[in-house]
Amino acid sequence: MKLRFLMLVIALLLTLFACQGQETINFQGKSDNWEVVYQVDIQSEDSESKSLEIRYIGEGxxxxxxxxxxxxxxxGGDGNDIPLNDGVYKSSxxxxxxxxxxxxxxxxxxxxDWQGKSEKITLSNQR
Structure with missing residues (x-):
């Protein structure tokens, strides 16, 4: 019984230390036709993971x-001829x-850029 409890405590501590130091920053912005969310998970001072979601919010x-x-x-990054699924693109x-x-x-x-139109959006941190 004591061994199981000790192993549980060790597992919890390892999980706690593994998550320590990580920070998630959510950048968001919108225009007349698009809403963009850019999520950055900072893992260390020189390592991060990023994902992007672009959603069509225009009329029609x-x-x-x-x-x-x-x-x-x-x-940075870019994509050409990116298909939208129900008006949404989600990057891996x-x-x-x-x-x-x-x-x-x-x-x-x-x-x-889409259908001969173009919009620029500046994303900022949503604290």
């Missing part, structure tokens, strides 16, 4: 695809190690 039927460009201090998490990490006060710039 959502486009079938769009292009985007994302610029940030720690890098993207990790880097040995990289410059995103800061809480960074401004992330996103440009979305």
């Amino acid at each position: 039927k959502s486009p079938k695809e769009m292009d985007y460009t994302l610029d940030s201090v720690s890098g 998490p993207n990790s880097c190690s040995g990289c410059a990490v995103t800061g809480e006060d960074d401004k992330i710039k996103v440009t979305i």
